Every structure is written in structure tokens, then in C-alpha cells.
Amino acid sequence: MADVTTRIVIADDQAAIRHGFRLVLDAQPDLCVVGEAADGAGALATARLLRPDILLVDVRMPGPDGLEVVRQLAGDGPGAVPETRVIVVTTFDLDEYVYPALRDGAAGYLLKRSGPTLLVEAIRAAMSGEALVSPSITVRLLRGLTASPAPATARAALTEREAEVAGLVAQGCTNAEIAAELLISPGTVKTHVASAQRKVGARNRVGVAAWAWRTGLAR
Template identity: 60%
Template structure:
């Protein structure tokens, strides 16, 4: 199936470049473009794209506000949002991921990573530009969670292995191969882990793993 993407960026040249990169892929099509945050939210809610690529700095509503409106806590049937920006400030990264984004990609990361992030989001995975991943995961505290209230002991041995692999940046497919389990089993474990820890997505699971030193060498 074709992955339907919405592009939101206030610069027409940037939108055009992203469209060319994405539509060069046989499994991706751009269904809409927006030049400001209000239009992005309206089109996203109307068209229900599979993935929304959203810039941070836009008129009327910025990318963080758009992310919260489409994917934030309390949103019924949230959309998958990837923030694509030239700015890797910690406040933007934290704000985007705590607002529900499933990815944070720098515009200079290259076409391959952009395409990979779109496919990962469509598959229910998350991807953050490698240049900021470790910095993010070593410092991000999951929203609304006092440290120490989520005990490592709450996880089974297998769930802990899944968390460790995820925190090292493995996709679901890679976790399945690494642990010699099926893809459906990985997804089942992740669902159980989110329920046990009260987390919303795999990025928050990874952040929790680093914060609680579940990852070897953390």
C-alpha cells in the first residue's frame, strides 16, 4: 500500500524538495501541502494522511502546536507526526516528542533518512536523527513521570531484552531477528511494556530505559 504523506513547511522550495524526495519512492505519495500550522491541522484532520511531516517554525501555529493538536495526549485517533527541521535545540526535540511526535529529523540528515523515517512511522516505529539520539535519550524524562516510580522489576526478562534493543535504536524487525522471536511477538511485548510503564510510544520507552539504566553501559 502507498504511504500517504502531508507536508507542512512555510517555505515553498523546501516543500518542493521534500515532495521530490518522497515521490521518487514507489510506496510514498504526497497528498497535501500546507504553508502554515492552522492549514496543516485542518488538512490533516480532513485527509487523515498516514504520516505528517511538520516544520518547527511556521506562521499561525508552530510545529510543536501542530504536533500536540494532531498527536498529543488526549487526542482521539492521533496521527503520526514527524518533525523535520533545521533546528536541533533540546527544547524543540523534547517538546516534539512529548507532544506525541514519532520522529525528529534534521533537514540536513539526507534523503535516505527522511524516507526511512516515513516508512518507520507508517510501521508504528519511531526514528530520531542519529546526531541527536543519544543526547536525547540520556536526558529526556518521559512526560509526567516522577523518576523511580516505574520499576525495572515490573518487566519480565524478555520484556527487558526488548526494551534494551529498542533503546539502542533497533526497529521491530531487527528486535525480532536479534531475539529470535516473531514480529508479532515483538509488537505484543511493546504493547505490554507501554501498559506496564504507562508510556505512550517507543520513544518514551527508550527514554525510560536510558533514565533507569536498563541499557547496558547507560
């Protein structure tokens, strides 16, 4: 591995955050902050001009937000900067930010409260072509993988049989298929789907399926 200095650009609308990051990163012998930006347009411009190894970007910024920056730089469009890995750093771990960012090619997703250690680790990981995601977000990503360790509170609303049926609905099964699977009559399946529907407040079976995915009952 080439042991040269890793060049970093920080994009955040809060000067204090930029200053704090710079202190932390410049304290590392192999890291160097070479630029800053206070909004999305500045982040894009600076990244395209300096082509840093790492761009730390906040999600919420004036102008194009962090997600848009990720899309443009990490994509394969005309304005992409392939040699720059973009790490998203933000305050809140909202799903609506996490998934698009990671899907669109972010090389990491950190929370500001994670502390300086993980920030440095995330940069080193990104330089190795890896990705570090904040532990608090990772647990949710894993939940999409987990054999449902129960938001028992929400699921308690449904009876065992209803939950079973709801899970199969979420897989795209018709009532007849569910009936065959569970060895009951299609009419009974309709009963279960209907009560599950009523209990979770859905207007049709797709709503039941959506609920099943949200709660982790289905995956």
C-alpha cells in the same frame, strides 16, 4: 502488512522545502504526497481533512508552530487525528523543541540536513509504529542515559569531592544524608555545597542540582 501507498502531507513555510520533499518522496513507489500546507493552521486543517498516514511538519511556522500541531494531532483531544503519525522536520536541533515534541507524541524528529535517506527511513519507521530520531539528537538523548563521559571542561571547575556532593544534592539528599553517605561531617558537606554553589554560579542548592543535570553529572 497492507502494502498500500503511504499518504503524506508536508507542512513547511518554505515552498522550496516542500518541493524538495515532494520530489524525494514521490520518487518512492510506495509513498505519495497528497497535500501541502504553508503554516500551522493549514497543517491542522489539511491533516484533519485528508487524515494522511504521515504528516511532516516544520517546527517554526507562522500560526500554531510544529509543537502545537503535534500536541493537537497526537493528543487525545477533540481535534486529534490518531491515524496520522506526525514527524517533526526542522533545521535546528534545539533541546527546547526536541523534548516537548517527542514527549507530546511525535513519531520522529529529523533535521533537514539529515538528507533524503533518513527521511524515507523515518516514514517507514513511523508506519511500523516506530520512531526515528536524527542521530545528532539521539546522542543528546543518550547523554541523559550515559554514565557521564565528561564535559570535562565544565566539570573541571569542581573538585572531585565537590562534584560528588553536587551529584547527591541533585538526587535530593539533605546535607545530613550526604554526610552519612560519604562518611564525613555535615559541616564539611556544607562547605562543599557552598563552594560548588559559588563555582557554578548558583544561588542555592537547587541551582547546583540544575547544573548537575545540565552537565550530565546527575541523572
